[in-house]
Amino acid sequence: MNPTFRDLAKMIDHSLLHPTMTDEQVRAGCELSRKFGVASACVKPYSVPMAAEIFSGSDVLVCAVAGFPHGNNHTGIKIAEAQRAMAEGATEIDVVVNNGKVLGGAWNEVSAEIKAVNDAGRRRRRDPESHLRKRLSSERAHRPPVRNLFGASRRVRQDVNGIRLREAAGRRVQL
Numbered sequence: 001m002n003p004t005f006r007d008l009a010k011m012i013d014h015s016l017l018h019p020t021m022t023d024e025q026v027r028a029g030c031e032l033s034r035k036f037g038v039a040s041a042c043v044k045p046y047s048v049p050m051a052a053e054i055f056s057g058s059d060v061l062v063c064a065v066a067g068f069p070h071g072n073n074h075t076g077i078k079i080a081e082a083q084r085a086m087a088e089g090a091t092e093i094d095v096v097v098n099n100g101k102v103l104g105g106a107w108n109e110v111s112a113e114i115k116a117v118n119d120a121g122r123r124r125r126r127d128p129e130s131h132l133r134k135r136l137s138s139e140r141a142h143r144p145p146v147r148n149l150f151g152a153s154r155r156v157r158q159d160v161n162g163i164r165l166r167e168a169a170g171r172r173v174q175l
Contacts, residue, residue, distance in 0.1 A: 012038040013063060016047070023050070030054040040092055044068065045085050052089025063092035066117065071096035075113045079120045086121065093121060 016029040026047050033041040034054055040061035043051045051062045064085035066078040073081075082093045095117050101110050 006037060009037045010039045012036075014038045014041040016041055016043050017065065017068065019069075023047070026050065027054065033060050034058050042092075042094055045081055048085050048088040048090050061091045062089050063094055064090040065094045065096060067096040067098075068094070069096060071098045072100075075116050078113070078117050082117050082121055093117070 014029060014033045016026050016033075021029075026043060027050060030041050030043070030051050031054060037058070038060060040063040041051055041055070042063035042065060045064050045066070048062055048064050055062055064081075066081035066085070067073045078095055082090075082095070085093060095114060097110050097113065101113075
């Protein structure tokens with residue numbers, strides 16, 4: 001089977017998260033995302049209303065980040081960020097986990113944080129959509145509105161490799 005352009009576009013989550021991006025650059029990125037019909041565009045929380053307006057009437061989803069870029073926020077702050085983003089039009093949330101907890105092997109704490117944000121998202125939405133970044137939590141019967149984003153340096157992403165991630169999340173992780 002040869003994938004179509006649309007099939008390929010729907011595999012793309014367009015990241016518009018660079019810290020120096022201006023509002024005009026974010027708007028242009030969102031317009032490009034809409035033009036090509038990508039799966040979603042991921043924006044900083046303050047850009048959610050603009051992205052929601054641009055994607056209105058399209059099937060491009062608005063993704064917002066919580067705890068970006070390093071995941072060091074308290075869980076309650078990540079929950080508040082996620083709830084506000086959803087109230088303003090986000091349909092997906094990328095939660096940045098605490099990289100120090102991941103590297104330290106504190107998987108119970110990492111899982112508890114993701115669960116807390118997921119639970120808060122479920123209370124806000126009837127039919128939540130999800131992916132944990134790179135399609136973590138792929139069980140179709142239970143799809144929370146939160147994704148996981150390792151928003152850290154290459155070194156952290158390399159250290160938190162698929163083996164450690166698989167050990168923590170089991171079969172829910174697709175690599």
